[in-house]
Amino acid sequence: MIAVLCGGVGGVKLVAGLAAVLPDPTRLSVIVNTADDWTWCGLHVSPDVDTVLYTLAGCASLERGWGIDGDTWNALEMLGRYGLPTWFRIGDRDLATHIARTAWLREGQRLTDVVQRLGRLLGVSARVLPMCDERVETIVRVPGGRLAFQEYFVARRAADPVVGVEFDGIHRARVTPEVTEAVAQAALVVVAPSNPLVSIGPILAVPGMREALARTRGVTLAVSPLVGGRALKGPTVEMLRGVGLSAEPAAVAGMYREFLDVFVLDTQDRAMADAVAATASPARRLAVAWTDTIMADDAGRRRLASDVLGIARARGADVPGPAA
Amino acid sequence: MIAVLCGGVGGVKLVAGLAAVLPDPTRLSVIVNTADDWTWCGLHVSPDVDTVLYTLAGCASLERGWGIDGDTWNALEMLGRYGLPTWFRIGDRDLATHIARTAWLREGQRLTDVVQRLGRLLGVSARVLPMCDERVETIVRVPGGRLAFQEYFVARRAADPVVGVEFDGIHRARVTPEVTEAVAQAALVVVAPSNPLVSIGPILAVPGMREALARTRGVTLAVSPLVGGRALKGPTVEMLRGVGLSAEPAAVAGMYREFLDVFVLDTQDRAMADAVAATASPARRLAVAWTDTIMADDAGRRRLASDVLGIARARGADVPGPAA
Numbered sequence: 178m179i180a181v182l183c184g185g186v187g188g189v190k191l192v193a194g195l196a197a198v199l200p201d202p203t204r205l206s207v208i209v210n211t212a213d214d215w216t217w218c219g220l221h222v223s224p225d226v227d228t229v230l231y232t233l234a235g236c237a238s239l240e241r242g243w244g245i246d247g248d249t250w251n252a253l254e255m256l257g258r259y260g261l262p263t264w265f266r267i268g269d270r271d272l273a274t275h276i277a278r279t280a281w282l283r284e285g286q287r288l289t290d291v292v293q294r295l296g297r298l299l300g301v302s303a304r305v306l307p308m309c310d311e312r313v314e315t316i317v318r319v320p321g322g323r324l325a326f327q328e329y330f331v332a333r334r335a336a337d338p339v340v341g342v343e344f345d346g347i348h349r350a351r352v353t354p355e356v357t358e359a360v361a362q363a364a365l366v367v368v369a370p371s372n373p374l375v376s377i378g379p380i381l382a383v384p385g386m387r388e389a390l391a392r393t394r395g396v397t398l399a400v401s402p403l404v405g406g407r408a409l410k411g412p413t414v415e416m417l418r419g420v421g422l423s424a425e426p427a428a429v430a431g432m433y434r435e436f437l438d439v440f441v442l443d444t445q446d447r448a449m450a451d452a453v454a455a456t457a458s459p460a461r462r463l464a465v466a467w468t469d470t471i472m473a474d475d476a477g478r479r480r481l482a483s484d485v486l487g488i489a490r491a492r493g494a495d496v497p498g499p500a501a
Numbered sequence: 502m503i504a505v506l507c508g509g510v511g512g513v514k515l516v517a518g519l520a521a522v523l524p525d526p527t528r529l530s531v532i533v534n535t536a537d538d539w540t541w542c543g544l545h546v547s548p549d550v551d552t553v554l555y556t557l558a559g560c561a562s563l564e565r566g567w568g569i570d571g572d573t574w575n576a577l578e579m580l581g582r583y584g585l586p587t588w589f590r591i592g593d594r595d596l597a598t599h600i601a602r603t604a605w606l607r608e609g610q611r612l613t614d615v616v617q618r619l620g621r622l623l624g625v626s627a628r629v630l631p632m633c634d635e636r637v638e639t640i641v642r643v644p645g646g647r648l649a650f651q652e653y654f655v656a657r658r659a660a661d662p663v664v665g666v667e668f669d670g671i672h673r674a675r676v677t678p679e680v681t682e683a684v685a686q687a688a689l690v691v692v693a694p695s696n697p698l699v700s701i702g703p704i705l706a707v708p709g710m711r712e713a714l715a716r717t718r719g720v721t722l723a724v725s726p727l728v729g730g731r732a733l734k735g736p737t738v739e740m741l742r743g744v745g746l747s748a749e750p751a752a753v754a755g756m757y758r759e760f761l762d763v764f765v766l767d768t769q770d771r772a773m774a775d776a777v778a779a780t781a782s783p784a785r786r787l788a789v790a791w792t793d794t795i796m797a798d799d800a801g802r803r804r805l806a807s808d809v810l811g812i813a814r815a816r817g818a819d820v821p822g823p824a825a
Contacts, residue, residue, distance in 0.1 A: 219604040249575050255597030259622050261604070269593040273579030280543040280585070298583050 179496060180206045180363040180395075184376020185213070185225035186242040187410035188369030189232045190472040191400060194482030195367070196233055196303050197475070200497050205303040206359035207233075210371070211288065212308075212315040212344050212379035213326050217265055218256065220275040221282055224327070225376065226292055226307055227274060234299035242410075245270045264332045289353050306359060308380040311350040315375050316343040326375065335412040339419035344379050352385035360389045364495040367485060368399035368437075370470060372413045373429045374420065381432075390436035396494035398439040398485065400470055401426040405445050409471070425449065430463065431456040437463055439492055441485065443470040464492060503820060504530045504687040504719075508700020509537070509549035510566040511734035512693030513556045514796040515724060518806030519691070520557055520627055521799070524821050529627040530683035531557075534695070535612065536632075536639040536668050536703035537650050541589055542580065544599040545606055548651070549700065550616055550631055551598055558623035566734075569594045588656045613677050630683060632704040635674040639699050640667040650699065659736040663743035668703050676709035684713045688819040691809060692723035692761075694794060696737045697753045698744065705756075714760035720818035722763040722809060724794055725750040729769050733795070749773065754787065755780040761787055763816055765809065767794040788816060 179199070181192050196202045210225045224243065231237035231245055238246040248268025257263040267275065274295060281291045287310045296305045315326040318341035329337060360366060371377050381387055390397060403426050408414050414424040422428040430440045430453045440453050440463060450465040457463035468484040471477065486496050503523070505516050520526045534549045548567065555561035555569055562570040572592025581587040591599065598619060605615045611634045620629045639650035642665035653661060684690060695701050705711055714721060727750050732738050738748040746752040754764045754777045764777050764787060774789040781787035792808040795801065810820050 218600045219607055220600070249573055249593065251573050251593035252576060252597040252600070255594040256601060259597065259601040259619070261601060269573065269575035269596075270579040272593075272596065273576040273583065276542050276544070276576070277580060277583040277585060283543055295583070 178204050178206065178359070178362045179365045179367065180208060180359045181367045181369055182208045182371075182377055182380050183225075183229065183369035184210045184371035185228040187402060187408075188371030188376060189228050190478050191367070191369045191481060191485070192229060192303075193232050193475075194472065194478030194480070195485070197479050198482045198486070202302040203304070206363070207303055207305045208356050208359065208380060209305060209307055210376045210379050212313045212347075212375070213330075214312065215314070215325060215327050217267065217275070218261055219279070220272075221279045222265075222267070222275050223278065223288075223292070223307070226305065227271070229305050230274075230292070230296055230299055230301055233296075233301040233303055233305070236299070244268050262332075265327060287353075289355055304355075304359065306353065306355050308356065308386070309350040309383045310353055311346060313347050313350050313379060313383075314345040315379060316345055317341075317375075318343065335415070339412075339416045341420055342374050342378065342416070344382050347379070347382050348384065350383050352383050352389055357385070357389050360393050360395075363393055363395040365395050365486075365489045366390060366393055366397045368397070368433060370400040370402040370409055372402060372408070372411055372416065373432050374413070374416050378432075387436060393436075396438050396489045396492045397433075397436050398441060398489055398492075399430065399433050399437055400441045400481070400485065401429060401443060401446065403429065403446070404443040404470055425452070427452040427456050434458045434463070435461070437461070439464045439466060439488060441470065441488060442467040444468060502528050502530065502683070502686045503689045503691065504532060504683045505691045505693055506532045506695075506701055506704050507549075507553065507693035508534045508695035509552040511726060511732075512695030512700060513553050514802050515691070515693045515805060515809070516553060516627070517556050517799075518796065518802030518804070519809070521803050522806045522810070526626040527628070530687070531627055531629050532680050532683060532704060533629060533631055534700045534703050536637045536671075536699070537654075538636070539638070539649060539651050541591065541599070542585055543603070544596075545603045546589075546591070546599050547602065547612075547616075547631070550629065551595070553629050554598075554616070554620055554623055554625055557620075557625040557627055557629070560623070568592050586656075589651060611677075613679055628679075628683065630677065630679050632680065632710070633674040633707045634677055635670060637671050637674050637703060637707075638669040639703060640669055641665075641699075642667065654736075659739070663736075663740045665744055666698050666702065666740070668706050671703070671706050672708065674707050676707050676713055681709070681713050684717050684719075687717055687719040689719050689810075689813045690714060690717055690721045692721070692757060694724040694726040694733055696726060696732070696735055696740065697756050698737070698740050702756075711760060717760075720762050720813045720816045721757075721760050722765060722813055722816075723754065723757050723761055724765045724805070724809065725753060725767060725770065727753065727770070728767040728794060749776070751776040751780050758782045758787070759785070761785070763788045763790060763812060765789075765794065765812060766791040768792060
């Protein structure tokens with residue numbers, strides 16, 4: 178069993194690569210950030226979960242990075258005519274996902290069950306698990322105020338300087354039995370190259386999650402979201418600096434230090450290996466590896482996934498080799 | 502001021518005709534059945550209100566008789582993939598109306614205000630008023646059970662014999678200030694040729710509505726929904742017989758007797774004029790008129806609207822003549 182912690186557009190590429198190279202993708206669990214979830218026109222929207230579902234179902238829009246390929250915008254256009262905000266672009270097919278999810282949640286189903294149901298109906302083999310069933314909301318603190326994540330990220334195009342990040346409701350959340358089991362049974366836990374503050378950060382902040390990760394007997398491995406001083410995707414660099422951290426792989430490794438066994442740098446950053454290794458917690462040895470972490474296309478996703486499996490095997494993880 | 506009581510597809514043709522021939526369509530109020538409203542995938546759907554709004558906005562599908570012209574079905578197709586029922590056909594643009602309505606109702610707005618807001622944004626000049634703000638649900642009693650109206654009408658194609666009709670929740674409803682005012686200020690109140698049991702019936706059953714109609718100083722006029730023993734639209738004949746009434750204009754007139762001044766028959770039914778007149782309440786004289794009531798096209802709608810205005814003027818109603 179392999180478990181991956183990930184956010185949306187950035188980290189999902191590695192998830193797609195793993196699903197492609199694993200001989201049995203049903204043995205892959207994806208634990209997804211839900212602190213970006215929000216209520217849009219009364220509907221429960223789960224941007225990161227849906228990006229994972231659509232990508233694994235093979236219906237994601239590759240150009241856009243979100244939403245469904247070939248979707249139409251007729252409902253959104255009409256909602257604009259009704260004066261409702263249309264900066265959050267929801268296509269007509271995508272809308273059906275939010276309607277179904279909202280209806281099932283209102284029936285009293287847990288978010289975990291709703292996401293599994295959507296995954297099954299979309300033909301996704303991997304187990305996609307929201308980080309928790311409770312509602313958690315990422316709030317981005319900017320000079321002079323607080324912004325809901327989608328407002329910061331989509332409406333204002335991540336242009337505000339960030340001075341802090343908070344997860345409203347996180348203290349009422351708890352790790353689900355499914356997530357606990359996925360981590361406990363994993364031969365390998367991968368932290369995807371997602372934004373450590375707003376994608377991985379909320380997952381780790383769910384009470385019980387860091388403890389579950391520290392307890393797993395599997396190998397824990399993170400892939401750096403920073404390459405040559407830049408983020409693979411999104412405002413990771415600006416956000417790390419905004420909250421007073423350096424925008425370097427070592428800062429990211431430090432955020433995972435109490436549960437991490439291996440940190441994978443991009444080859445061009447291999448000179449930073451010692452700095453990364455030095456972030457290890459005293460009780461734990463941290464190995465550093467490097468490879469080409471840039472996933473430019475499908476082949477790149479599969480290559481990094483194979484490299485990650487190979488690095489984990491070298492550390493003793495009982496994970497399959499790449500499919501023949 | 503003119504007020505029209507109507508349901509969906511059948512009666513709206515006369516409403517469209519009146520809006521077309523009146524010099525000032527803002528002086529037209531349309532009081533619409535909402536007992537067909539239902540919750541579809543968590544969204545508040547108002548079939549009759551929307552048919553009136555879309556028709557008056559000029560965006561209704563004329564072939565189908567419901568929904569928006571040129572609409573697409575991508576969300577519905579995806580909802581089908583999620584196993585949700587798709588027999589109630591909601592297009593992508595139409596869906597936006599239900600999302601907006603549901604969101605505004607959840608904010609605590611009255612249905613009356615929500616419908617006015619939709620009408621304004623769709624560019625509708627007439628005042629479209631739901632019959633009440635409370636939730637009322639038409640239940641069709643069939644041998645051995647009770648069916649929600651849309652289940653009877655759409656899912657089962659009105660094929661079950663009907664033995665009764667009930668309006669769940671009607672006793673908690675009350676006539677709105679807007680409806681009261683529209684009826685009180687009307688020089689003419691028209692009962693459209695809609696199904697008297699399930700379209701006009703619920704409107705009249707709203708506590709306070711029959712009293713408001715009996716009190717108006719305007720002329721009250723109904724157009725027969727039956728022509729030559731058949732309904733203009735839908736299962737009116739079968740339903741009237743099912744509840745023990747004859748499927749004749751006199752039976753319909755009898756349902757409106759305590760507030761009606763004029764009943765308009767189709768010319769081919771003029772031999773029934775005496776039978777209709779005999780249904781009058783002792784306290785009230787009922788005049789009977791006839792004209793061609795079949796509205797085959799736009800010209801037919803305008804013609805019947807002009808004829809109705811002419812008949813009302815002949816009875817002393819202060820309503821405009823047809824636009825020059």
